[in-house]
Amino acid sequence: MDAKRTAKEIYDILGGKENIISNAVCMTRLRVKVREDADVEKLKKVDGVLNVVEAETLQIVLGPGKVNSVGDEFSKLTGMPLGFSDNNVEDVAKENKKANKQKHNGPVQRFLQKIANIFVPLLPGIIAAGLVMGLTNAINVSTKSAYSTVWWFAAIRSIGFAMFGYLAIYVGMNAAKEFGGTAVLGGIMGSIFVANPALPLLLKVEDKSAVILPFTGKPFAPGMGGLLASLFMGIIVAYLEKKVRKIVPVMLDTFFTPLLTLIIGVFIALIIIQPLGTVITAGIFNILDFAYNKLGILGGYILAAGFLPLVSVGLHQALTPIHTLLNEPTGPTQGINYLLPILMMAGGGQVGAGIAIYVKTKSQKLKTMVRDSITVGILGIGEPLMYAVTLPLGKPFITACLGAGFGGILTVLFHIGTVSQGASGLLGLLILKDFGAWPYYIMAMLGAYVGGFVLTYFFGVDDDRIEDIYGE
Structure with a gap:
């Protein structure tokens, strides 16, 4: 994308200096206040423009990094100082995710989305039934099936049977x-x-x-x-x-x-x-x-390190039926999924990378992004951190993946398994096969945190890239 040409095309479509009142940029958008409405459909066709949002100011979505270079050229044309309009991490993550989805939306991804649409509506039932099966199994083992003939215990246990x-x-x-x-x-x-x-x-x-x-x-x-x-x-x-x-x-x-x-x-x-x-x-x-x-610990490292790239292009949806298969009580693993805990370490690597970026960067805008997304990342919701911080920066995404592998190694060593799916991060504790696995899961997640932090702190923070995307 030629920033100068893109800025000129936008400037001309908006009607030039006479129709422009102010211009500013946020993390992903060029925000322009105009006197008279512009042709939005024409704007959407400009090379480099991802979307156009009509609000109090016209918001032209260009994506992180690109918005600064186009904004600078646009400001030269209008002769007005380029302001900065802050926006929250959710907005940035949504825009980056949308742009990434448009880039990776081939027939394979669309088919996998259909497969995911089959299983996702079943997840509430699978999660609830899995927790019931895990809890009642633990009670049966600890009490030598003392409650197996009690009506209310049998009724609760039947929930798991009715689902699986x-x-x-x-x-x-x-x-x-x-x-x-x-x-x-x-x-x-x-x-x-x-x-x-x-x-x-x-x-x-x-x-x-x-x-x-x-x-x-x-x-x-x-x-x-x-x-x-x-x-x-x-x-x-x-x-x-x-x-x-x-x-x-x-x-x-x-x-x-x-x-x-x-x-x-x-x-x-x-x-x-x-x-x-x-x-x-x-x-x-x-x-x-x-x-x-x-493969043992090598397999654990590869699986944990390779999961986030699958998520970034939407291929992780292919694993949903596999997790369901692994949680079938009558299957070869007797309902214990040893794959999911390994993959859950990917989020831990991201959290560690986010903390390293927060500690090392001087950019206040980036610090705000990390601070706003790190808490939900710890709880297992990694999209804000991935799409607003690590993926746009590039290097931290790679070091987060490599760091997550250390959590995968520990997960294999500790033989951690889950009885359901749908949770990750610290919330993953709720779906482990028994309470005895809690300390081991926490240690494995800390391993992913430390791996992501160390690799990102020493190899993943690129100040020039940060300045290009987030400014000083």
Whole structure:
């Protein structure tokens, strides 16, 4: 972007000096007060302009760093001193996140967003049910199942079963809905993968499976791969429904479209999708087993250090179904997720980097940004710190990632696991597998803090870059 040309184009569209009352910049925007309204759509088409917000002053979003160079050139054209208009960390983070999203919004990210849209509505239930399962399991172990026959304890424990036992149904419904199909059809497909003894496919005669599937020559096994199979079938059912509706006469649509969709769908599910889901699920567990058990602390370092770059481009959404898979009580890890605590260290590396920047920088504007975002960062909400501070500066983002790796090492050494998802930072304490893991989690997080702080303090603070973006 040529700052001089961008400033001139904006100046001309706004009507020149005669129409401009004042000009100022904030962290991301050129703010211009005009006498008569300008052509906003033309402004949006100017090279370098990310967005235009119409308010008391016209706010032309240019992004951090760029706004200062364009502002200086604009001030020369107007002959007016360039003022500075402060704005809070949330505004800066939102603008930077929006600009970053526009930069990394390809078909892969859009597809992963759809997958995330399937699982995110389920998170409140998964979090609550996971906490219930973890707490009641801890009580059972400590009391030798003394409460297992007490009605109120059984009722509370049933909450966890109701969520995880029928999770395939919820996933199937959301998948069908997200991809434009009828939710209940996806739910019916998902129910095929629920291990219910009354399911005709699971019929037993003299304690032996009576129903044998073609091609495999084996009985139907709904558990392994069932969650991914229900996800795939929800998507397929949505596609099938649209295709079937095109060939079924309108007057028969209500009856035959869902019927044909389900009949075709169940054969696809049993012959293709369920075996495929089993293979993929086994592959995921093998990869995670290799990273965690074979690579050990090196795997912990790589996973923790590599997570923030995934977040910055939106690819972290692909991990949501994997976390859900790991928290299934009937899965290979028995509901304990050893991956999530490692990834949670990424936020700790950022917090350490933020503290280092605050200590070392002389820029009051940057200090304000860090101070406003560090508290929520400690609690596990890292977007303000990442999008307003570390990512725009570049080097601190890298040192934060590398520092987070030390927290990942400690997480593997301490064998920290979670029973749910949806929390991070210090709030991650609430989803650990037991209370005994609390001190180890805190030590691991402190390791990420220290790693991020030390690397950023000595290698990540670039005063020239800070001055370019935030000023002196």
